[in-house]
Each structure stands twice: as C-alpha cells, then as structure tokens.
C-alpha cells in the first residue's frame with residue numbers, strides 16, 4: 240500500500256516560516272512542543288492535525304490551514320489553482336463534508352481535508368491518488384455495511400502517551416554511592432523516589448517504609464538486614480530494562496490504549512480473514528500477536544493485573560479489603576457470646592476449692608480470674624480461627640494473629656490497633672511484591688510489542704482514510720472516471736449527490752459536452768447553452784457536472800456509471816444570482832471572465848448568468864463570454880439560461896443549445912420532466928405547458944382564450960429541432 244500523500248515532494252519545506260500563518264511566536268511554540276524545527280515540519284507536512292492541535296494556542300482550524308498550506312507549497316499547487324471561484328470552493332467544501340461523514344476516525348476526517356482537486360497538469364499526483372483509492376474500493380462493498388467492523392474502527396484513535404504524572408510510591412531506589420545516585424536520578428527520578436543513603440540505619444529506616452527496594456550498588460548488601468527488608472539488586476544500571484525497575488510505565492501505556500489496540504488487532508484479523516492484505520506484512524505469521532493478546536487479556540484498565548489472573552494476588556487483595564469487616568464482625572459476635580455466657584454463669588465451688596478459700600490458700604478474685612480467663616481465651620481462639628479461615632491467611636500471616644490480642648483479659652474484646660496495622664502492612668507488602676512479579680512478566684512481554692503496536696495503530700488510522708473513501712463510494716455506487724486527452728466531459732447515468740442525499744432515489748442523467756465517446760456524432764461543441772423548463776433539473780445537472788469534475792480531479796470516484804473526463808486546469812462555477820447585481824458586483828463578475836482566453840484549459844459552469852443585469856444587455860454579454868471561451872480549444876463551458884435564443888442571435892461562435900424538456904403533463908396535470916437534456920434543441924418552456932394545463936382544466940368559454948395563447952407559442956417557436 241502506497242502512501243498517497245507523498246513525502247518526497249517537488250518543493251520540500253526547509254523552514255517553518257515558509258508556511259503561511261507561522262510567525263516567530265508560533266514557530267517557537269512548535270519547536271518547543273515537537274523538540275526541533277525539523278520534527279515540527281515533519282508533523283505539518285504529514286498533515287498530523289491531531290498532533291498540531293495539541294500545541295498550546297493552535298486551534299483545529301489553524302492546524303488544518305497550516306497543514307494545507309504546507310501541502311500546497313510542497314506539492315507546488317494549491318486549492319485555488321483549480322477551484323477558481325468562491326462558489327466552486329463552496330461546492331468542494333460541501334462534497335468534502337459529505338465524504339468526511341463516512342470517516343470513522345478523527346485521523347481520517349482530518350486527513351481528508353488535505354485532498355483537493357488538482358489541475359490536469361498534475362496528472363502524476365492525480366493518478367497516484369486514483370491508484371490509492373482504487374486499492375480500497377473493493378473494501379467498501381465488503382465492509383461498509385458491517386456494523387461490527389465499523390464499530391471496531393470507531394474505537395481507533397491516536398495512541399495516548401503515558402501520563403506525565405505517573406508516580407510509583409511503594410518502591411524506592413536507594414543508592415550507597417554517588418555515581419549510581421546520579422545515573423539512577425537521571426533515569427528514574429521522574430517516576431519513583433531515588434535516595435542517597437549515608438549509613439546502614441538510614442538504609443533500614445528508608446527501606447522499611449516501602450514494599451519494594453531496588454539497589455544498583457552493593458554497599459549495604461553485606462550487612463544483616465532486619466526481617467522483611469529484602470532489597471533487589473541489579474548490578475548494571477545502564478543495562479537494566481525499564482520493565483524491570485518500572486513495569487508500570489509500559490503497563491500504563493498499554494492500559495491507556497487497551498481498547499484501541501484490541502480494536503486494531505481485530506480489524507487486521509478481520510481484513511486478513513477476507514483476503515485483504517493491508518496488514519499481512521505486519522501481522523506476519525499467524526500467531527505472531529498471540530502473546531500480546533494474552534498479556535492484554537491480563538491487564539486491567541488501571542494498569543494492574545486483572546482479577547483472576549493470579550490466585551495469590553486475588554487472595555491477598557481480598558484479605559486486605561475484608562480485614563476490617565471480618566475482624567469487626569468476629570469481635571462483635573465473640574462479645575455477644577461472652578455476654579451471654581457471663582450472664583448465664585453461676586459459680587459453683589467444689590469442696591476442695593471451698594476448703595482452700597476458707598483456709599486462705601486461695602483468693603476469691605483468683606478463682607474468678609481463672610474462670611474468666613478460660614472463657615476469654617476460648618473466644619480469642621474462635622476469633623483467630625475465623626479470621627484465618629475467612630481471610631484465607633497463610634502460615635506466616637496466621638502467626639501475626641497471636642499478637643493481635645492481649646494476654647490480659649479485656650472486656651469487651653478488642654484488637655491491638657498497632658498490631659493490626661502491622662498485619663495490614665505485612666499483607667500489603669506481600670501483595671505488592673507478588674504484584675510486582677506479575678507486572679514485570681506482563682511489562683516484559685508488552686515491551687516487545689511496543690513498536691509493532693505503534694505501527695499497527697498508525698496503519699489502521701491510515702487505513703481508515705482509504706476505507707472512508709471506499710464507504711462513500713459504496714454508498715453512492717461511484718466509479719473511477721476515465722481521464723481522456725480530448726477536451727470534453729461526458730457521462731452515463733450520473734446522479735447529483737446532494738439530490739441523492741436529500742431524496743434517496745433520483746433520475747440518472749446522461750450528458751456530454753466537447754469530445755467524448757458519449758457525445759452525439761457531429762455535436763461535439765465545447766461550449767453549450769442549457770435551456771429548459773422551470774424546475775427541470777438544470778441547476779442540478781450543472782452541480783452534477785461540478786461534482787464529477789471536482790471528485791475526478793481529486794483522484795476520487797465520481798457519481799456516474801461511466802465518466803470520461805478531459806483535461807481541466809481551472810474550474811469556474813457561477814451560481815444563480817439572487818437578483819440584478821449592483822454595478823460593483825457586476826464589474827467583479829465580469830473581471831472573473833476576463834481570464835477566459837488564456838491558454839490553460841478551463842471549465843466554466845454558469846447558472847442563469849443573465850440575472851446579473853437587464854436581459855438585453857446580459858444576452859450580449861453572455862454571447863461575448865461564450866465566443867471568447869470557445870476560442871480556447873482546451874476550454875469547456877455549460878451556461879444555463881432562459882435566454883438561449885436571444886444569446887444565440889448575438890453569438891457568432893459554434894454554440895450548441897441543449898434542452899431539458901417536460902414531456903407533457905401527467906394524469907394529475909403535473910409536469911413530466913425528461914431529466915436528460917435533448918442535444919441541440921431549445922426546450923419548450925414551462926409557460927407553454929402551464930397554458931396547456933389551464934386549457935385542459937377549463938371547460939368554460941375561457942377555453943378559446945387559452946387556445947389562442949397556445950397557438951401563439953407555435954407561431955413564435957424558433958426551436959432549431
């Protein structure tokens with residue numbers, strides 16, 4: 240798959256200031272954000288609008304205009320080289336919005352803005368684009384209506400970076416010598432604490448506050464360290480992998496992009512399963528990404544291993560979470576039991592005890608304490624058993640329960656808070672240690688996929704660019720045009736896209752001007768007047784021609800079953816004016832036509848230009864314009880007009896008049912319009928048909944009047960058919 244928006248331009252940019260809109264301040268901001276002028280230029284040239292938008296003070300529209308300007312400079316041709324009037328530009332913008340509505344990603348939506356029609360002299364670029372689009376068209380039929388596939392695409396976005404504020408707080412790097420300290424600070428200080436240590440007690444003090452301690456020098460490793468302090472030693476700080484010291488970073492990257500990466504993999508698989516080979520090279524042999532998928536399935540969106548991945552992690556996590564509630568409920572129950580036991584108890588003395596008491600060999604207090612102690616100890620044992628069982632504690636952890644309760648009787652029963660805190664800390668440290676092992680496993684696997692994943696996501700985003708065009712094409716059954724060398728535009732079964740969006744089903748139209756294989760023999764005029772009934776579809780046909788030309792010169796498929804498109808360098812579109820123009824606007828319009836005799840091939844589409852000034856004068860002006868236009872053998876023109884006969888009277892050149900006619904009136908006396916222009920024929924006008932309608936509706940004596948009017952049309956008709 241070739242990249243259509245080429246990077247090897249004819250005029251590569253060498254400075255940001257060459258781009259319109261970039262002054263000193265913006266240039267500085269871009270360099271600061273992207274690291275260098277070269278990097279900033281690369282982002283702009285690639286049209287990476289999303290990245291530009293991230294720069295402080297650059298709006299989406301500004302980013303777009305920078306990218307467009309850069310492209311037009313590097314390609315050596317701009318949007319206004321082809322689209323010569325405001326209305327031509329407006330039509331292009333409407334088409335672009337329609338195409339963009341088929342994009343599934345912001346990336347494709349943004350990049351589509353960089354496609355605009357190019358003059359025929361840049362056939363190299365146009366053909367590149369046609370080739371690019373051509374590779375995708377088949378996909379439109381296969382996937383454009385597949386909701387699961389479209390849903391996958393909508394989940395793809397530019398990869399999010401690791402959050403800048405990522406901090407690991409339960410791990411510390413302790414350094415005994417200054418060299419490792421410097422190296423450790425440089426590599427890791429942004430993400431986890433790095434501390435210099437002066438002596439052993441400082442080492443022990445600091446280490447005991449963290450569940451994991453990392454050292455890169457062995458200064459304190461020779462000493463006997465207290466139980467629970469087990470620093471991890473990595474000999475070579477420059478050789479240690481990031482996933483070993485800070486697996487959280489890799490995990491955070493994948494966790495943030497989990498949904499997108501999974502969607503991309505599924506898109507690539509879906510395409511491969513239907514024999515579309517866009518990602519085959521990247522996917523490699525089947526199973527290449529299995530390890531990635533497995534690792535992703537174990538990673539939660541919080542960047543931690545998910546529940547169910549490791550039973551030991553789950554056990555410790557649950558024990559920590561439930562410790563307080565299980566303890567409170569065990570204590571409550573034990574206290575209630577003890578209450579009940581004490582309330583129901585009476586003291587019965589044995590004969591021996593009575594003798595001892597009487598002889599002073601035993602105090603009554605002692606006797607009571609002995610009895611109470613038995614009850615107390617019994618309840619404490621029950622609580623410990625319940626804690627051990629419900630929290631699923633292991634041997635070492637169970638031993639810690641012994642110090643949780645005092646040997647001295649206390650009532651109501653309660654746990655020693657500082658011992659409870661120690662137990663909690665122990666559980667937490669064990670959990671974090673076990674979790675770190677798992678995190679490292681996952682991060683190690685994921686780190687080997689970092690680059691392929693970045694490439695995959697980039698490619699899927701680029702894929703959506705071509706695929707959006709394919710979906711647009713599939714929706715409207717578009718076809719790539721045939722670019723011919725003669726001056727002409729001709730098509731079979733063309734359908735105006737804007738009308739189609741509005742009405743769903745419309746009448747396809749055949750039409751041709753100039754020399755194409757669709758032109759009737761001997762009627763290959765390059766400049767034509769299009770006449771016809773009101774609401775016959777003249778404006779719609781003019782728009783259809785414009786759509787075909789704009790899309791065709793963008794390298795895109797067009798809304799016609801077949802289309803031949805001759806060379807067009809410049810495209811002029813003049814829409815219907817709302818009324819007679821004032822002197823200034825009239826002058827401006829005339830000025831736009833003054834370039835018509837220049838050598839480059841021009842296509843001029845004009846809709847009822849006569850309304851720019853009074854009818855007599857406008858017929859003369861239009862006749863003059865048409866004559867001028869027909870002098871240039873590379874130019875084409877279609878002028879919609881209700882004054883065709885008057886214009887012809889004033890024009891000397893070979894100008895054809897075509898007509899969109901109503902075939903008559905249907906049974907409801909509505910006009911039946913043939914949307915296909917009849918070549919070389921002035922269409923009957925609507926007023927004539929309105930007279931006929933009135934005639935057919937009337938039965939009274941007014942009938943004579945309408946017959947008289949109808950005959951008037953017959954005698955006045957100057958149609959050359």
Ligand SMILES: Nc1ncnc2c1ncn2[C@@H]1O[C@H](COP(=O)(O)OP(=O)(O)OP(=O)(O)O)[C@@H](O)[C@H]1O
Nearest residue numbers: 745746747748772773774775776777778779780914
């Ligand atoms: N090919 C077509 N198929 C179906 N309907 C069409 C087609 N072309 C035009 N129409 C219908 O006719 C309406 C009028 O079309 P359009 O404005 O192009 O006519 P017009 O000849 O330019 O009219 P006017 O002379 O009044 O300016 C459109 O809004 C549309 O509803």
